[in-house]
Amino acid sequence: MLKTEKVYQITVPTPFPVGDVHMYLLKGDVLTLIDAGVNTDEAWETLHYQLKELGYDVKDIEQIILTHHHPDHTGLVSRLEHVQQIYAHPLVEKWLTRDQEYFDRYFQFFEDYYQAWGVPEHFQDVLKTMKKNRHLAGEGALTGYLQEHDTLPGHEGWTVIETPGHAQSHLSFYHSYNHDLLAGDHMLYHISSNPLLEPPMDKGQPRPKPMLQYRESMQKMLSYEVNQVYPGHGPLFHKVDYLIKERINKQEKRAEKVFSFLADGPLTPFEVCQKLFPRKFESQFELTLSETMAQLDYLESTGRVKVERNGNRLTYMRVKQ
Numbered sequence: 001m002l003k004t005e006k007v008y009q010i011t012v013p014t015p016f017p018v019g020d021v022h023m024y025l026l027k028g029d030v031l032t033l034i035d036a037g038v039n040t041d042e043a044w045e046t047l048h049y050q051l052k053e054l055g056y057d058v059k060d061i062e063q064i065i066l067t068h069h070h071p072d073h074t075g076l077v078s079r080l081e082h083v084q085q086i087y088a089h090p091l092v093e094k095w096l097t098r099d100q101e102y103f104d105r106y107f108q109f110f111e112d113y114y115q116a117w118g119v120p121e122h123f124q125d126v127l128k129t130m131k132k133n134r135h136l137a138g139e140g141a142l143t144g145y146l147q148e149h150d151t152l153p154g155h156e157g158w159t160v161i162e163t164p165g166h167a168q169s170h171l172s173f174y175h176s177y178n179h180d181l182l183a184g185d186h187m188l189y190h191i192s193s194n195p196l197l198e199p200p201m202d203k204g205q206p207r208p209k210p211m212l213q214y215r216e217s218m219q220k221m222l223s224y225e226v227n228q229v230y231p232g233h234g235p236l237f238h239k240v241d242y243l244i245k246e247r248i249n250k251q252e253k254r255a256e257k258v259f260s261f262l263a264d265g266p267l268t269p270f271e272v273c274q275k276l277f278p279r280k281f282e283s284q285f286e287l288t289l290s291e292t293m294a295q296l297d298y299l300e301s302t303g304r305v306k307v308e309r310n311g312n313r314l315t316y317m318r319v320k321q
């Protein structure tokens with residue numbers, strides 16, 4: 001019989017709009033920290049304090065396993081210098097090691113697509129903010145990569161489920177005996193996860209379509225019996241099937257809204273974004289544009305919408321039937 005392991009939640013503040021982020025401490029053959037918060041003094045102090053409450057010291061952590069590469073999940077890797085074993089999806093390596101070739105490609109990707117999607121120049125400052133926030137993310141190197149069906153090292157009951165969508169690097173961890181799920185940001189109870197735009201992991205691959213991946217990852221989760229969900233943000237929850245169906249429903253409704261915007265003719269993604277988020281697109285540009293592209297990619301995949309290129313500009317329109 002597989003051992004059940006107690007999962008301890010550790011919660012630290014972040015400077016991001018999402019608020020607090022959770023990490024989880026797993027005691028198996030080794031003591032593992034799942035995710036690593038954000039690289040700030042507040043998060044570091046809070047981690048010390050909460051570990052102490054649980055009867056541990058920071059030095060007791062033997063291993064780190066990351067659900068994805070976002071800065072609020074990797075930050076303290078930089079400060080947990082004594083930890084030798086760090087595992088995650090291969091893409092996380094590019095972020096932890098500050099892979100310059102990948103970063104150049106990352107920013108070039110957004111510059112090119114912003115132009116193609118009709119984004120005015122002053123919004124390109126968003127890219128500068130993204131560069132500025134880099135110090136909040138962790139720096140280090142991975143010991144090994146994790147992929148679908150792998151067992152977490154030192155934790156024989158936990159297996160890896162690849163769940164791309166919110167991030168290209170996203171992994172969830174499932175306990176095959178008690179059916180608990182360490183879900184990272186794949187599924188949150190209080191808000192829907194944003195399928196964020198990212199360049200392909202490897203040069204020359206086509207642009208990932210995060211919403212299509214996200215839908216697939218959610219459908220995949222339906223085939224698992226899930227008990228307790230331990231998410232990256234917000235409350236713990238059960239009833240994952242119900243939540244998944246609700247999220248898919250809500251997304252398809254939003255896609256209908258985008259489809260209705262295209263009734264009067266073709267629009268650029270930026271124009272769709274303004275219509276879809278009239279009050280939020282300026283202050284939360286990165287998120288709202290990702291959400292807009294998510295719906296356009298989805299509609300395109302259903303065959304009701306097509307994309308046309310004029311020069312270097314891309315416009316989306318209804319397919320006439």
Ligand SMILES: [Zn+2]
Nearest residue numbers: 068070166185
């Ligand atoms: Zn995230």
